Amino acid sequence: MIDLQRIRTDKKAVVDGLHKRGLPDAEARIEAICKLDREKRATQSELNTLAATLNKLSNQIGHLLRSEVETTILEAKKKAINDLKERIKALKQQFKTHTSSLLEQLYALPNLPHQSVPIGKHADDNLIIYETPLNPSSGQLAHWDLIKKYDLIDFELGNKITGAGFPVYKGKGAKLQRALVNFFLDQAEKSGYTEIQPPILVNQQSAYATGQLPDKEGQMYHIPLADLYLIPTAEVSITNIYRDTIVATTALPIKHVGYTPCFRREAGSWGADVRGLNRLHQFDKVELVQICHPDDSYAHLEKMLAYVQGLVEQLALPYRVLKLCQGDLGFCAAMTYDIEVYAAGQNKWLEVSSISNFETFQSNRLSLRYKDQNKKSCLLHTLNGSGLALPRILASLLEYHQRPDGIAIPKVLRPYTGFHIID
Structure with missing residues (x-):
């Protein structure tokens, strides 16, 4: 499997190598992989942010329970936590889907030829x-x-x-x-x-x-x-x-x-x-x-x-x-x-x-x-x-x-x- 980091940092060389292997749609396939990779990383970033927010809200709930605040404030915080959990659950499924799709597309790519390999198709x-x-x-x-x-x-x-x-x-x-x-x-x-x-x-x-x-x-x-x-x-x-x-x-x-x-x-x-x-x-x-x-x-x-x-x-x-x-x-x-x-x-x-x-x-x-x-x-x-x-x-x-x-x-x-x- 071609290293994803290599695709990120040297996309043109990867596309050129795949063309040499006879893949006419190499550029489109690599672009699709890069798009999935960006979406996966954006999802992971949002998950990290929401996890930090959830942790902060959970700490606030604990403090509010000890402070005996108004029920409406407490319920609002609880609702916010539940909403966050639902969003995190959806994002985790999205991340899983991105990971599976990305791996499937990477698995379908052949290796890149070494620079000394002779030119030829058959x-x-x-x-x-x-x-x-x-x-x-x-x-x-x-x-x-x-x-x-x-x-x-x-x-x-x-x-x-x-x-x-x-x-x-x-x-x-x-x-x-x-x-x-x-x-x-x-x-x-x-x-x-x-x-x-x-x-x-x-x-x-x-x-x-x-x-x-x-x-x-x-x-x-x-x-x-x-x-x-x-x-x-x-x-x-x-x-x-x-x-x-x-x-x-x-x-x-x-x-x-x-x-x-x-x-x-x-x-x-x-x-x-x-x-x-x-x-x-x-x-x-x-x-x-x-x-x-x-x-x-x-x-x-x-x-x-x-x-x-x-x-x-x-x-x-x-x-x-x-x-x-x-x-x-x-x-x-x-x-x-x-x-x-x-x-x-x-x-x-x-x-x-x-x-x-x-x-x-x-x-x-x-x-x-x-x-x-x-x-x-x-x-x-x-x-x-x-x-x-x-x-x-x-x-x-x-x-x-x-x-x-x-x-x-x-x-x-x-x-x-x-x-x-x-x-």
Whole structure:
């Protein structure tokens, strides 16, 4: 959530930033927020004044009762107090309405892009900052054919049990999936991340705090009976550990890693883009979360990027790194790097990690702060990245490492799988 103080003090910069994000009505929306903010503060000011007047009148009543004044004077004072109480009651309701409306409008605004984010409106405008040289081979099978050939995953069985987008991993397919999870977790621990095993269900407050609601309400699985949401990423659960928290600067940066299943309703039902493992409703992911001092967050973003690149390189997969343009940024992000791996059987790039700095956007919703040298309460920065998402990594691994005699397992995974080849 954009800091309201930033809107008050630098309205033009906020409007310009929202225009870069593709909001044509940015100025009107910010003006509406400013109007509500003024009305809310005016209401609060009047409430403060009336509360002081009420207190003064109450003291006068006490004095008059002790002085045995005329009944008419006493009754007039009592009426004035009752009138004040009614006015205060109405103003409190008005203040509550203003607060709710203001929060609703602020929640609807995306984050502002960092000044270094490339100009552009669509994914085609993203900046490629690194790409592995490719030597495409002809005749490579797509992973859905390899999965069927070696009996690794059963999509039809998943459809029978649950529905489309919920695959069943079997045999070496299941072992390879588990091997990837354990490898990613072990690598993160070596890099200084503390492992967290969080809940995969969160309440509404948690979903609002990290920006999934209201932006992605239609993409989340909701359980009405309990009013809980299945997480789309472990970022939601892990980041909310620090909701309503003041963190000591000596504890920064906080680095967590968590493995969870993830649930998203966004998966489609046709076309090569959503075929096989390319897009699922349920998938496994290892997530990296950092909480940083604002002065250091972009340095940590670059380190997180380098770390995730290292994971892909250890798996011996071709990949590329994109810096997302203004129009392609996620709702919460101020800057994002995407890592895509090459799927040889499909001859296409598949996104496997988004590495983002949210700056104060989430921490403002979370009320996640630190105390500066002057004991002033300040917002921290939050970062996250996939380290890594498994379905497309698995798809790329199967397609790229296929050989005439089977699918070779990358060396780093062999201690985890217990086998060198799928044949």
